[in-house]
Amino acid sequence: MDNDIILQKAANQARGLAIDAIEARASGHLGLPLGCAEIGAVLFGEILKINPKRPDWLNRDRFILSAGHGSMFLYAWLHISGYDLTIEDLKNFRVKGSKTPGHPEFGETPGVEATSGPLGQGIANAVGMAMSEKMAAARFNSDSLKIFDHNVWCLAGDGCMQEGISSEASALAGLYKLDNLILLYDSNDVTLDEMASKTMSEDTAMRYRAYGWDVTTVSNGHDISEIRKALLNARDQRNGKPKLIIFKTVIAKGIPEVEASAKGHGEGGAKFAVQARKNLGLPDEKFYVSEETYEFFGNALKKRVSEYDEWVRLFESWRANNPEKAEELEICISRKGSESAEELLKNIPPFPSDDKSATRASAGASMNILAKKLPYMVTGSADLFGSTKNYLKGMGDFGADNPSGRNIWFGIREHAMGAISNGISYYGLFEPSCATFLTFAGYMLGSVRVAALSRLREQYIFTHDSVGVGFDGPTHQPVEMATILRSIPRLDVVRPADSEECAAAWAMALARKDGPTALILSRQNLPILNSIPVETRRFGTLKGAYIAKKETAPLSKIIIATGSELQYAISAGAKEPGTRVVSMPSMEVFERQSSKYKEDVLPKSCRNRIAIEAGISAMWYKYADKVVGTDDFGFSADTPELFEAFGINEKSLLG
Numbered sequence: 001m002d003n004d005i006i007l008q009k010a011a012n013q014a015r016g017l018a019i020d021a022i023e024a025r026a027s028g029h030l031g032l033p034l035g036c037a038e039i040g041a042v043l044f045g046e047i048l049k050i051n052p053k054r055p056d057w058l059n060r061d062r063f064i065l066s067a068g069h070g071s072m073f074l075y076a077w078l079h080i081s082g083y084d085l086t087i088e089d090l091k092n093f094r095v096k097g098s099k100t101p102g103h104p105e106f107g108e109t110p111g112v113e114a115t116s117g118p119l120g121q122g123i124a125n126a127v128g129m130a131m132s133e134k135m136a137a138a139r140f141n142s143d144s145l146k147i148f149d150h151n152v153w154c155l156a157g158d159g160c161m162q163e164g165i166s167s168e169a170s171a172l173a174g175l176y177k178l179d180n181l182i183l184l185y186d187s188n189d190v191t192l193d194e195m196a197s198k199t200m201s202e203d204t205a206m207r208y209r210a211y212g213w214d215v216t217t218v219s220n221g222h223d224i225s226e227i228r229k230a231l232l233n234a235r236d237q238r239n240g241k242p243k244l245i246i247f248k249t250v251i252a253k254g255i256p257e258v259e260a261s262a263k264g265h266g267e268g269g270a271k272f273a274v275q276a277r278k279n280l281g282l283p284d285e286k287f288y289v290s291e292e293t294y295e296f297f298g299n300a301l302k303k304r305v306s307e308y309d310e311w312v313r314l315f316e317s318w319r320a321n322n323p324e325k326a327e328e329l330e331i332c333i334s335r336k337g338s339e340s341a342e343e344l345l346k347n348i349p350p351f352p353s354d355d356k357s358a359t360r361a362s363a364g365a366s367m368n369i370l371a372k373k374l375p376y377m378v379t380g381s382a383d384l385f386g387s388t389k390n391y392l393k394g395m396g397d398f399g400a401d402n403p404s405g406r407n408i409w410f411g412i413r414e415h416a417m418g419a420i421s422n423g424i425s426y427y428g429l430f431e432p433s434c435a436t437f438l439t440f441a442g443y444m445l446g447s448v449r450v451a452a453l454s455r456l457r458e459q460y461i462f463t464h465d466s467v468g469v470g471f472d473g474p475t476h477q478p479v480e481m482a483t484i485l486r487s488i489p490r491l492d493v494v495r496p497a498d499s500e501e502c503a504a505a506w507a508m509a510l511a512r513k514d515g516p517t518a519l520i521l522s523r524q525n526l527p528i529l530n531s532i533p534v535e536t537r538r539f540g541t542l543k544g545a546y547i548a549k550k551e552t553a554p555l556s557k558i559i560i561a562t563g564s565e566l567q568y569a570i571s572a573g574a575k576e577p578g579t580r581v582v583s584m585p586s587m588e589v590f591e592r593q594s595s596k597y598k599e600d601v602l603p604k605s606c607r608n609r610i611a612i613e614a615g616i617s618a619m620w621y622k623y624a625d626k627v628v629g630t631d632d633f634g635f636s637a638d639t640p641e642l643f644e645a646f647g648i649n650e651k652s653l654l655g
Contacts, residue, residue: 003045003046003296004224004225006292006293006296007038007041007042007045007046007224007296008038008041008224009281009290009292009293010041010045010080010293010296010297011037011038011040011041011224012037012254012280012281012282013080013280013282013288013289013290013293014033014037014040014041014073014076014077014080015033015034015037015253015254015276015280016277016280016282016286016287016288017072017075017076017079017090017287017289018030018033018034018072018073018076019034019254019255019269019270019273019276019277020090020091020273020286020287021072021075021090021091021093021100021287022072022093022267022270023267023270023271023273024091024093024286025093025094025095026267026270027094027102027267028071028072028093028094028102028266028267028270029069029070029071029072029265029266029267030072030252030255030258030264030265030266030267030268030269030270031070031188031190031251031252031264031265031266032067032069032070032073032155032157032186032251033070033072033073033076034251034252034253034254034255034259034264034269035186035188035221035249035250035251035252035253035264036070036073036155036186036221036247036249037073037222037253037254038221038222038223038224038227039155039184039186039221039227039247039249040073040076040077041077041224042224042227042228042231043063043077043153043184043231044077044080044081044297045081045296045297045300046228046300047228047231047232047235048061048063048153049061049150049151049304049307050063050081050111050304051304051305051307051308052078052081052082052083052084052110052111052301052304053082053301053305054308055083055084055110055111056428057308057311058136058147058148058315058333058429059147059148059149059150059311060150061150061151061152061153062113062126062129062150062151062152062153062427063111063113063153063154063155064113064114064116064122064125064126064129064152064153064154064155065104065116065122065154065155066116066119066120066121066122066123066125066126066154066155066156066157066160067116067119067122067155067156067157067159067160067186068103068104068115068116068117068118068119068122069103069117070155070157071100071101071102071103071104072090072093072100073155074104074111074112075089075090075093075100075109076090078109078110078111078112079289080289080293080294080297081111081297081300081301082297082298082301083110083111084110085099085100085109085110085111087287087289090287091287102117103115103116103117104116104117105453105454106426106454106456107454107455113125113129113426114422114423114426114454115450115453115454118446118450119157119159119160119162119163120156120159120160120161120162120163120164120165120166120169120419121163121165121419121422121446121447121450122154122156122160123154123156123160123165123166123169123170123183124165124166124168124169124415124416124418124419124420124422124423124447125154125419125420125422125423125426126152126153126154126169126181126183126423127169127170127172127173127178127181127416127420127423128419128420128421128422128423128424128425128426128427128432129152129423129424129426129427130152130173130178130180130181130242130423131176131178131398131403131408131420131423131424132423132424132427132429132430133148133150133151133152133180133427134176134178134180134403135378135398135403135404135429135430136148136429137149137403138402138403138404139325139328139329139404140322140325140328140329142318142321142322142325145314145317145318145321145322147311147314147315147318150180151180151181151182151235152180152181152182153182153184154181154182154183154184155184155186156183156184156185156186157185157186157187157188158186158187158188158189158190158191158196158200159191161185161200161204162191162199162200164415165415165416165419165446165447167207168413168415168416169413169416169419169420170183170208170211170213170242171211171413172410172411172413172416172420173211173213173242174208174211174212174213174241174242175212175400176398176399176400177212177240177241177242177400178242179237179238179239179240179241179242179243180238180242181242181243182231182234182235182242182243182245183213183242183243183244183245184245184247185204185244185245185246185247186221186247186249187204187221187246187247187248187249188248188249188250188251188260190251190260190261190262190264190265191262191265195261195262204244204246205217205244205246208244212241212242213241213242213243213244214234214237214239214241214242214243214244215243215244215245215246216230216233216234216243216244216245216246217245217246217248218230218245218246218247218248219248220248221247221248221249221250222249222250222253227247230245230247231245240400251264251265252264252265252269254276254279254280255269255272255276255279256279257269257272258272328375329429331374331375331376332375332376332429332430333428333429335374335376335431335457335513337373337374338374338510338511339511340511341504341507341508341510341511341542342507342539342542344370344373344506344507344510344511345503345504345507345538345539345542347369347370347373348366348369348370348503348506348507350500350534351499351500351503351528352528353528353530354528355498355499355528356525356526356527356528357499357525357526357528358463358521358522358523358524358525358526359496359497359498359499359501359502359521359522359526359563359564360387360388360389360461360463360464360521360522360523361389362498362499362502362503363389363390363461363496363502363505363506363519363521364388364389364390364391365499366499366502366503366506366507367379367390367392367433367506368392368393370506370507370510371392371395371406374431374510376429376430376431377392377406377430377431377433377510378392378398378406378407378408378424378430378431378432378433379391379392379406379407379408379432379433379434379435379461380398380407380408380409380410380417380420380421380432380433380434380435381408381409381410381434381435381436381461382410382411382412382413382414382417382434382435382436382440383409383410383411383412384435384436384437384463385407385409385435387437387463387464387523388435388436388437388461388463389463390433390435390461391407392406392407395407397409408420408432408434410434414436414440414441414443414444415443415444415446415447417434417436417444417447418434418444418446418447418448418451418460419444419446419447419450421433421434421447421451421458422447422450422451422454422456422458424458425451425456425457425458426454426456431457431458431459431510432458432459433458433459433460433461434458434459434460434461435460435461435462435463436461436462436463437462437463437464437469437476437478438462438463438464438465438466438478438481438482438520439464439469439475439476439477439478439481441460441462441478441481441484441485441518442481442484445484445488448460448485448488448491448516448518449488451491451515451516452488452489452490452491452515452516453489453490455490455514455515456515456516457512457513457515457516458516458517459506459509459510459516459517459518459519460516460517460518460519461519461521462478462481462485462518462519462520462521463521463522463523464476464478464521464522464523465478465482465495465520465521465522465523465563465564465614466478466479466522466563466564466614466615466630467479467614467630467634467639467642467643467646467648468522468523468524468564468614468639468642468643469523469639470523470524470636470637470638470639470642471636471637471638472636473634473635473636474633474634474635474636477633477634477642478615479614479615479616479630479631479632479633479634480615480616481615482495482520482613482615482616483615483616483618483619485518485520486587486588486619487619490514490515490516491515491516491517491518491588492508492509492512492515492516492517492518492586492588492589493517493518493520493586493587493588494508494509494517494518494519494520494541494585494586494589495519495520495521495562495563495585495586495613496519496521496541496563496585497526497529497537497561497562497563497564497565497566497567497583497585498526498527498528498529498537498566499528500528500529500534500537500538500541501537501538501541501583501585502519502521503538504537504538504539504540504541504542505517505519505541505585505586506519507542508541508542508586508589520563522563522564524564524639526564526567527567529548529566529567529570531549531570531574532548532549532570532583536548537583540583541583541585541586542589543589543590543593543597543601544584544585544586544587544588544589544590544591544592544593545560545582545583545584545585545586545587545589545590545601545602546582546583546601547580547581547582547601548561548566548569548570548581548582548583549569549570549573549574549579549580549581550580551577551578551579551580552577552578553577553578554578555578555580555603555605555606556576556578556579556606556608557576557578557579557580557606557608557609557610558579558580558581558582558602558606558608558609558610558624559572559573559579559580559581559582559609559610559611559612559653560582560584560602560609560610560611560612560620560623560624561581561582561583561584561611561612561613562583562584562585562613563585563613563614564614565612565613565614565628565648566581566583568612568648568649568650568652568653569581569583569612569653571650572650572653572654573653575654576654580606582601582602584623587619587622602623607625608625609623609624609625609626610624610625610626610627610628610653611623611624611626611627611628611629612627612628612629612648612652612653613627613628613629614629614630614643614646614648615629615630616629616630616631617629617630617631628647628648628652628653629646630646630648634646
């Protein structure tokens, strides 16, 4: 039978799976799974370089569903293609603990490459993955043996294209000539509320050509042969340009009652399921996939396994001929060298006893030392390398002419920077960090949140951390941002007080395996706290909090401090024999310690506690009854004047 006929039947069966799953739960989004069914059939049936039996294959194509609400599109095709996703899993769509949650979640479902749902982020994730492929190819391929030569595919809808993050990321993709990136635009002219014409009128094709992309339009996004032609052309061209294919489709195609309208976006069409199945030529049986479809995709799977086996032979030859590259690749895969923070700390010598660096500078010094040991470290900044101090010296700038460079210039694109970094982390070979001023963390919170949700290994470098920024004024004084970041589950927030705490913060962040870390760093110079032994500062930071000054009389008071304010706590504590000073660079890390350790540091018997931080006070009431903070916006003045105005000083801690 002609492949086009088989694929069309498979497309209708995938539509049926989506209808049945969404009808069963009375919840979900029919529009994209039905509207893009033919695209899925060709893509998963003929085009993608994947091995469903080895979903972790290094050289696999990556496919990201940016329009994550259309999750049943992805689940249906993963099942049909042979991934470990059964019909029972599809029947459990949106059921607690299933492999088929409402939106795709990284780590929960074989074949899901990224957590998606917040529109537009998937496009930026794909850019990060495409950059990673370029990095990997440049570092590891030899002239004769190319072990990395795959593409990154992303399916997005009108909503994704409206989000500003898609513009930020797409402009960068054009600049960096990511010709391994293929964006599939499901242009159905419908968003959730109404027709897309209510809210968008731009010429998307022209916009992307201006970014430096190749653009193709398929006027009938349901024509198998036209879809195949466009996908093959995009796949086979490495011409220095990313590819945009605009598919004109009908949302919720197959349910005449709602197709081509906003009513087709969600689950509203499910009530017409019985008639829809008949329209699609499906039997009464729910969750139906024909033996013919399974056979076709089974044969495709055999071919893919064979291609994978051929790549394994290529890889073994490459490894034998390139032992040094092979060793570096293994380090990148295994994250060898970052097994423990304690071991990482040994690489960073103590800072001079007269050091007075801003923590942004000492953090930069520490990460440069560690980057020489850990080849998977890459970093970037939102046009602020000179200020955020995270540039990796001597390690080159990533670009079309130097894809092995380890410094990424993101430009003033904070949200995209966060999501692109997520894409690099999802890829699995490199561990990214990215930097901006703390006040601009708000621009990238959506990306930070998804990174935490997905437990990604990456670091955020947020400098200029308080009213200590000074003359730039309240727009640049992030009094609230540390509190906001601390409220994100699975995100570790670390605000070190001096250079030694910075060293430990970096070691801890790189050793962490289950989520991202935000480093909150000062603009202003800070004294090194020599009254506290180096080992105490370092290893105490690894615990999240530690006794920085022990009382010399019966314990009557505890001062808890973090970051630049620890110096005031130390000086105040020195004047009160019964006062203990606790440095707490990270609430999250401290909370993971044993009950005994927490009691040893903050004994419940002492309730006379005061905390100090130049930021919103709210969270500190968990540990203290009184808080010295900055519960209002600042103003333009020099740093000492600002701290004095808010009472961020020794005087506020005494008495």
